[in-house]
Amino acid sequence: MKCGVCRAANPRSYCGACIRDRICQHDWLVDATNTVRRGDAAQKVEWTSMRVQQLYEYQSRRLQARRQRVTALRDRIQVREQQIAAAKQLHSEMLDQTASQRERVHQHEQGAMQLLEKSAQEATKAFNKSAGQCQRAHAMLRQDRGILAEALCGVVGLQLRLPANDDVFSSMDGQARLFGLPWPGSDDWAKYPNEYINACVNHCIHVFSVLTHYFHMRLPFHILKRGSGLFIRPNWRLVDVDEAALSIDDSNRGSFVVGLSMLLYDIAFMCHLQGVRVPIEQITDVVENLRQAVLALSHRENEARIRLPFTLDVYSVVQEIMKMYSAPGDTEPDATLRDQVHNVLRQLHLCDDAVDSVDYDDENWAII
Numbered sequence: 061m062k063c064g065v066c067r068a069a070n071p072r073s074y075c076g077a078c079i080r081d082r083i084c085q086h087d088w089l090v091d092a093t094n095t096v097r098r099g100d101a102a103q104k105v106e107w108t109s110m111r112v113q114q115l116y117e118y119q120s121r122r123l124q125a126r127r128q129r130v131t132a133l134r135d136r137i138q139v140r141e142q143q144i145a146a147a148k149q150l151h152s153e154m155l156d157q158t159a160s161q162r163e164r165v166h167q168h169e170q171g172a173m174q175l176l177e178k179s180a181q182e183a184t185k186a187f188n189k190s191a192g193q194c195q196r197a198h199a200m201l202r203q204d205r206g207i208l209a210e211a212l213c214g215v216v217g218l219q220l221r222l223p224a225n226d227d228v229f230s231s232m233d234g235q236a237r238l239f240g241l242p243w244p245g246s247d248d249w250a251k252y253p254n255e256y257i258n259a260c261v262n263h264c265i266h267v268f269s270v271l272t273h274y275f276h277m278r279l280p281f282h283i284l285k286r287g288s289g290l291f292i293r294p295n296w297r298l299v300d301v302d303e304a305a306l307s308i309d310d311s312n313r314g315s316f317v318v319g320l321s322m323l324l325y326d327i328a329f330m331c332h333l334q335g336v337r338v339p340i341e342q343i344t345d346v347v348e349n350l351r352q353a354v355l356a357l358s359h360r361e362n363e364a365r366i367r368l369p370f371t372l373d374v375y376s377v378v379q380e381i382m383k384m385y386s387a388p389g390d391t392e393p394d395a396t397l398r399d400q401v402h403n404v405l406r407q408l409h410l411c412d413d414a415v416d417s418v419d420y421d422d423e424n425w426a427i428i
Contacts, residue, residue: 206357208274213354216267218347220354236347238263246344249384258307261320264346265290265306268327271353280329281322292319292326294408302407314400317385318408321377328377331356332370340376344384374410 213220216239236243241260244252252260265283272279282295283306291303304319305312327349328338334356338349378401385397 202357205274206354209271209354209357212267212270212274213351216263218267218351218354220351236345236351238267238347243345243347246380246384249344254308254310261306261308261323262290264327264350265323267350268323268330271350272326272330275330275333277330277333279326281326283323283326292322294322294410302404304404304408313385314397315404317381317397317401318378318404318410321374321381324381325372325374325377327353328372329370332368332372337368338372340372340380343372343377343380378405 210220212218218238238260241256241263243260243264244257249257269283278295280295281292283290283292284303285291286303290306292306293303304322305315306319306323308316324343324346327346328343331338331349331353334353336349336352336356338352342349382394382397382401386394
């Protein structure tokens with residue numbers, strides 16, 4: 061400004077020229093400021109437009125991606141719905157098929173149960189029929205065996221009669237006979253000559269062999285013939301063993317005692333298979349034992365006794381036979397005879413080898 065007054069410090073007033081100058085200067089500043097402001101605004105507008113364009117493109121891409129994802133999800137949902145529909149249809153078909161199969165299985169089970177019941181009834185009828193036939197055949201077989209045994213008893217002179225009391229082993233009067241020969245009693249056995257004893261034993265063997273043939277039995281001891289003599293040996297031994305004699309002479313008393321014991325043991329075993337129990341006290345009553353074995357064929361109540369175990373011991377029979385050859389009044393058998401019997405038992409493998417070291421006074425021989 062050219063005014064000197066206006067140039068003064070702290071002016072209180074201005075002149076018109078200064079005022080106009082200040083106004084011009086103010087206008088110029090305003091114009092410059094507006095120009096600057098207009099330029100900044102244009103830049104801001106341009107930047108804002110660019111930013112808006114970027115945001116629009118970004119949001120457009122996001123929206124496009126979301127649209128694509130939604131489309132993909134819709135496709136997957138559609139595929140899943142199709143799979144679910146197919147699974148439901150398959151499940152329904154399987155349910156129908158399972159129901160039909162269950163129905164068929166149930167029908168087959170009913171048919172099988174009916175067939176099984178029918179087969180069981182037929183099997184029961186067939187079993188009952190077979191059991192009846194077997195019982196009739198068994199009864200006929202017992203009857204036939206009884207007829208044959210009675211015929212044999214008639215031939216050999218063995219009288220078939222029921223005992224006078226309830227005891228099936230009634231005491232004999234000493235007159236029991238085979239082929240007309242009286243069977244010696246246990247107390248009188250040693251009084252008879254050897255020829256008479258041999259004849260009685262041979263008659264007993266003949267009758268006993270025919271009966272066992274009729275009864276179809278397998279006995280513990282086997283009777284065989286060597287030359288003109290009869291012998292007996294264990295039937296269960298697989299090894300080759302010696303034989304005991306069934307005929308007596310002065311040189312083989314020990315062998316005969318063992319052989320006779322095995323024969324009487326076989327007879328008691330035959331009676332056991334017919335349901336008749338032979339006590340050890342009655343083991344030497346051979347004729348009565350044979351008679352009771354034949355009579356048992358006509359008694360059905362004896363069949364229940366066949367299932368009982370056979371408890372008779374061989375050595376008990378040997379002791380009973382040795383008592384028959386004891387001297388009157390002696391309770392123990394002769395020592396020489398006992399030694400001979402022991403040797404025969406050892407040769408027949410009827411006693412343990414350990415018995416060699418046992419004193420002969422000990423009667424507990426280890427019979428196998």
